[in-house]
Amino acid sequence: MYRVFLADDEPWILISLKNLIDWGECGFVICGEATDGIKAWERIVRTKPDLIISDIKMPGMDGIELIKKVREEKLRTEVAIISGYSDFEYARAGLKYGCTDYLIKPVDEEELVGCLEKVKEKLDGSLTAVPEVEKEEEGYRSEGRLLKEILLYIQENYRTVTQQQLADEFSLSVSSVSQMIKRRTGKSYSDHLLEIRISKAQELLRLTNESIEEISEKVGYSDYFYFLKVFKKATGISPSAFRRSLS
Known part of the structure; x- marks a missing residue:
């Protein structure tokens, strides 16, 4: 199961999102929520979600600032933003920071499931890449050990x-x-x-x-x-x- 964090300053939207779909069936579990950007960031650092679904406008720290913070701290998490039609130009700023998806209020079931499928595919892909990275690191360490032996041989x-x-x-x-x-x-x-x-x-x-x-x-x-x-x-x-x- 992948972990998802929800952030929106309107509690009724959070309730709606939680009840809109069967998250487990989509391969996700909700690990936390917040109604302002500052609390969201504090809880995100603690819970380390795989996906953040955040409103574009929130008190304390808005969605764009939250996304920037995620990228600056190099957290390994995907981000989807929620916004109304009137905020589309503002939401574009979020897209340039590498948002996986952009959801329009009110979010419907089909749109949310489509977003989760897209994110899951991306996360599944990153998991298969991990063994390759580990192989490269092990190869680098093995080469390091071999080099020490070579340098010792030269020394002697x-x-x-x-x-x-x-x-x-x-x-x-x-x-x-x-x-x-x-x-x-x-x-x-x-x-x-x-x-x-x-x-x-x-x-x-x-x-x-x-x-x-x-x-x-x-x-x-x-x-x-x-x-x-x-x-x-x-x-x-x-x-x-x-x-x-x-x-």
Whole structure:
């Protein structure tokens, strides 16, 4: 059963709406009602209806303001507005805020049932979409766990690791590995690996007396001069200048 909230400043209209049809047969149950906009809003927040049927003109907060409030707060609820013929232009403002339907006073049985059928079809559709959203979220979380494993593998094997090695280790394509790292960290694979290697090189420069050439090999650079180039580009100074700055 979907939950419906009724709002109208004329109590006799509320009574008429409640007695006009068999709500349960239409797939709805009335979860609350109010005779002014402020009370309606307070009760809507508490009851969280699937559908609001509201008069366009009410004291405290009119129907348009109520609809705006619903949309601003991103409540997952459909809205149908009730109005007289003379208020049609005013009611148009409600339509632009995504009202599902517009009912003319006095509301008749056929019109109300038609409105509920339209809303129910929409709500049924949104329910079938939920599992897809959940699948996407679970996929995103699974990718997050996989990425942590990939980054840990890079951290532990930074001296020799290659993208092909990662792809083989995690049964992915090279492009999938590259895209995942970029999508989730904002950095390319090569930038991420460079950061780790330079950080390790700085650590060795700070904590050991090993030569810069030895450190170059230890962090994965067999070409000493290439190491000097990438270190300076990444830090702004040479390895020897970095070591001198520590003393």
